[in-house]
Amino acid sequence: MKYFFVQKMYLDPSNISYSYTTNYYKSIKALGNIDMVKLSDIAVEITDGTRVKRNYIDHGVKIINVGDFKGGTIYSETIKSIPKDRLKDKDYIRSNDLLITAVGKSGQVTRVTPNLEDYIISSDIIRIRLKQPSEAERLVAYFRSESGQYALEAIKTGQLNRISINDIKELQIPVNYREISLNKDGLIERKKEVYKLYEECVELFEKYVAQEESLFNSPQMVYIKASKIKTDRLDPKYYTYFETGLYKVINSSYNNVTWIPLGKLVEIKKAIRPTMDENQEVNYINISNLDSDLSVITSNEKALYKDLSSRIRYVLNQNEIITAKSGSSTGTENHVTAIVTNRYKNMMASDAFYNIKPIQVNPYYLLFLFKQPIILKQIEAGCTGSYFKTINRNEFEEIRIPRLDDFIELQIVQKMVQYLGYFEEYKM
Missing domain, CATH: 3.90.220.20 (DNA methylase specificity domains)
Structure with missing residues (x-):
């Protein structure tokens, strides 16, 4: 049997589930005793994607779905299009927005690159727009770290592993996430290069x-x-x-x-x-x-x-x-x-x-x-x-x-x- 002795200071009265408590505890232990901040405090906006009915067409506005997340990046070959009708300005994503899948294979995190600007996202994806957009890559690196993964795992609920917008807003992250993620930057770039190898295979095939x-x-x-x-x-x-x-x-x-x-x-x-x-x-x-x-x-x-x-x-x-x-x-x-x-x-x-x-x-x-x-x-x-x-x-x-x-x-x-x-x- 796996078990943990969790001190009272690590218990959240609003969520005492086993999954949340153990993963939150693992996240904190992986970081050590450091200062934390709410994700909403460093963000301009945290919201989800459009709820417009998805009628796919050959030519329209590109919409990113959960299934388009592959290997830490957005796989452009599978992205579909929907009509522009009824879309609002706030539905469009910008460079350096963070995207987090919120259902199914939830907790996948990526950064919007310039080639994806003016795409939109489905309602199963959460968008985070930072006060300092230039820090987006470092925050992605933190979320892909051991501590970041435990933190995201802690807030998943139900059989669909759903992550709510409110839980993302309330999510505690290290104040110094920039320093924690520094040694991950090379890894992120390497992952992009390697996934590009697969895309080259597809193109050749x-x-x-x-x-x-x-x-x-x-x-x-x-x-x-x-x-x-x-x-x-x-x-x-x-x-x-x-x-x-x-x-x-x-x-x-x-x-x-x-x-x-x-x-x-x-x-x-x-x-x-x-x-x-x-x-x-x-x-x-x-x-x-x-x-x-x-x-x-x-x-x-x-x-x-x-x-x-x-x-x-x-x-x-x-x-x-x-x-x-x-x-x-x-x-x-x-x-x-x-x-x-x-x-x-x-x-x-x-x-x-x-x-x-x-x-x-x-x-x-x-x-x-x-x-x-x-x-x-x-x-x-x-x-x-x-x-x-x-x-x-x-x-x-x-x-x-x-x-x-x-x-x-x-x-x-x-x-x-x-x-x-x-x-x-x-x-x-």
Whole structure:
């Protein structure tokens, strides 16, 4: 059992929940005995984004949603547009505003850079405009520090991990946050550079494989001969998928791109529980130990072999891939995939993953692909279930993988090796 002895001075009578108290205590202990100030005291304004109904259009005002936060930055490729009607001047963000996600993957913090000026944000994002805008980067660095993360964790509430505007206003931060964050500046810049590597991979890939939204649109209705209907697949989306642009693209060869079924390029390991000493301590990985945005393993669990869930079955080897085969996020932009690095080799993993051993494809290229809509949409189409989705082995092996020129794939691999190397170096 984990527990803390918390002195009365660290208890807040207005919030005595375990999560708030322990995380607040950790935040204070990480800082030491220093003076604090309310965040609202150093801000001009703290508010959330527009509540205008989101009717997405091709050309309009760019709106940043929670899903556009990737690796500590705003991923511009996923940002959508809405009409300008009914928007107000206060809805637009400015350079050096701080943005904090307030629901779901809440507590992600970034600074508005000049290229994002005059965009707007959704109501699930909190905007902080500082009295001294030039200090924005240092405040971001503090929030990404150990103490800052504990502080944000403390104010999350409910199953949606919601953070309220009022809690942000009342949040205590160090008076000297500038000095605390100084040694983080290089880290922030490095993270931006590394995430840029991934964006370069996408840009290179899309020269050969287009991923326009229109590819993934399904018709509202299709006519099917009774003889073509499978008794184990009575869900309409399974059949409408065959009429999408995506299905046509992955079943043709063009632009020096060849599409190969996944099962011909990899070995999908069987989930067979190994024989082991019942009292041996085992390190293992669940879905929750992966970061879906970054596609990295961020942590692991530990228990005696005899106490493990029966679902902990795989023994992982370096350079293998683990990717979700079931769950509400399977086949969506939050689908989790990661490569097994040296740090996590020989650990075990849940059979909620497929454990993939690449044979005729580079694991880093495969990892990159499992972050792309053109692969994720195939996974989604192969899934059964509406909320808790699962893709069976046969459907999974039939996912078609785009093979590019060897030199192009190598460029993507080299950038992804650098990308993953960064996270290994900083143990993220």
